[in-house]
Amino acid sequence: MTFYDVVQNLKDFDYENFFKKVTDRQIEKIIDKEELDKWDFLALLSPTAEKHMEEMAQKSHRLSLKYFGRNVVMYTPMYVANYCSNRCAYCGYNCTNKINRKVLTLDEVDTEAKAVHDMGFRHVIILTGESRKYSPVSYIRDCVKIMNKYFSSICLEIYSLKKEEYRELVEAGADSLTMYQETYNQEVYSKVHLGGPKKNYRYRLETPERACEAGIYSVGLGPLYGLYNWREEAFLGGLHGAYIQKKFPGVDVNFSVPRIRPHAGFFKDLHEISDKNMVQILLALKLFIPRSGTNITTRESREMRDNLIPLGVTKMSAGVSTEVGGHTQENPGEMQFDNSDKRSLTEVKQAIIKKGYFPVMKDWEPIAL
Numbered sequence: 001m002t003f004y005d006v007v008q009n010l011k012d013f014d015y016e017n018f019f020k021k022v023t024d025r026q027i028e029k030i031i032d033k034e035e036l037d038k039w040d041f042l043a044l045l046s047p048t049a050e051k052h053m054e055e056m057a058q059k060s061h062r063l064s065l066k067y068f069g070r071n072v073v074m075y076t077p078m079y080v081a082n083y084c085s086n087r088c089a090y091c092g093y094n095c096t097n098k099i100n101r102k103v104l105t106l107d108e109v110d111t112e113a114k115a116v117h118d119m120g121f122r123h124v125i126i127l128t129g130e131s132r133k134y135s136p137v138s139y140i141r142d143c144v145k146i147m148n149k150y151f152s153s154i155c156l157e158i159y160s161l162k163k164e165e166y167r168e169l170v171e172a173g174a175d176s177l178t179m180y181q182e183t184y185n186q187e188v189y190s191k192v193h194l195g196g197p198k199k200n201y202r203y204r205l206e207t208p209e210r211a212c213e214a215g216i217y218s219v220g221l222g223p224l225y226g227l228y229n230w231r232e233e234a235f236l237g238g239l240h241g242a243y244i245q246k247k248f249p250g251v252d253v254n255f256s257v258p259r260i261r262p263h264a265g266f267f268k269d270l271h272e273i274s275d276k277n278m279v280q281i282l283l284a285l286k287l288f289i290p291r292s293g294t295n296i297t298t299r300e301s302r303e304m305r306d307n308l309i310p311l312g313v314t315k316m317s318a319g320v321s322t323e324v325g326g327h328t329q330e331n332p333g334e335m336q337f338d339n340s341d342k343r344s345l346t347e348v349k350q351a352i353i354k355k356g357y358f359p360v361m362k363d364w365e366p367i368a369l
Contacts, residue, residue: 084129086196148173166214
């Protein structure tokens with residue numbers, strides 16, 4: 001059994017009818033519970049729960065302090081390639097888009113990594129477009145080995161791999177994975193992934209499990225909000241995290257709530273999600289899985305990011321460039337999407353401190369046995 005089977009079992013579930021039956025008293029009881037089941041979680045995503053977000057926020061704050069203290073881990077992405085074999089309707093890297101394509105040489109990767117290290121970062125994400133031709137596993141492995149000289153934690157945000165390929169990258173120094181399903185609705189998934197290897201819904205959905213089996217210790221999950229109904233997406237995203245946490249008890253689970261941002265070839269068939277509902281998702285996730293981390297990216301505005309910190313944020317990016325070689329190259333590759341929050345590391349650290357929290361540059365160090 002994999003998480004694919006969980007999704008299939010809920011394929012015909014009547015969400016609308018469920019939400020109609022949720023009462024205020026039910027929400028109050030759920031907020032008071034120590035442990036929530038999946039139906040409690042779904043109720044917290046209901047329209048009725050919107051009236052109880054203050055109480056949800058207070059509990060989320062308490063749970064976050066209990067499990068994470070006032071620490072917020074800082075990181076930044078490092079884009080090394082943007083060639084892609086997929087035709088995703090919502091992504092600037094779509095292989096049919098006429099953009100400036102680039103792959104960093106290994107020397108350029110070293111220069112970029114050193115520059116990011118000198119900015120103060122010790123946690124990074126390595127990102128590529130999804131092209132086995134231009135950024136094969138061997139290239140990514142060599143990049144990870146170079147980055148391992150500079151960083152204590154290296155997270156992969158690349159195309160889906162086989163278990164043995166993930167093991168190769170773990171042995172090279174990678175420890176974490178971010179793998180957004182984009183949308184958990186299989187019909188919509190097929191609609192927005194027009195061609196390329198990523199069109200295989202099940203293979204991507206089962207990717208985090210293969211990575212965990214290969215030795216990845218931390219996994220970031222979630223959909224790209226805006227492609228389908230956010231309540232259903234958030235529910236399945238939360239269940240995905242709970243499934244991973246139960247199947248792999250030693251793996252840390254982190255959630256993000258990325259909302260689609262402007263990019264080349266902008267996708268217009270959007271399902272809007274308000275700021276209020278985005279916050280509702282974050283609160284519901286924290287109450288459902290208290291030990292899960294919460295990551296807020298620069299897709300959101302500086303005001304939104306700062307205000308979310310006391311509600312359970314455990315990771316924040318800063319000094320972000322979504323261009324290939326964006327920290328050092330005179331002619332970087334095209335950006336993946338436009339950032340809302342363009343602040344430097346120093347500025348974001350100051351904002352975190354102002355909220356009474358502590359920016360953490362390093363919270364993980366592999367130990368040789």
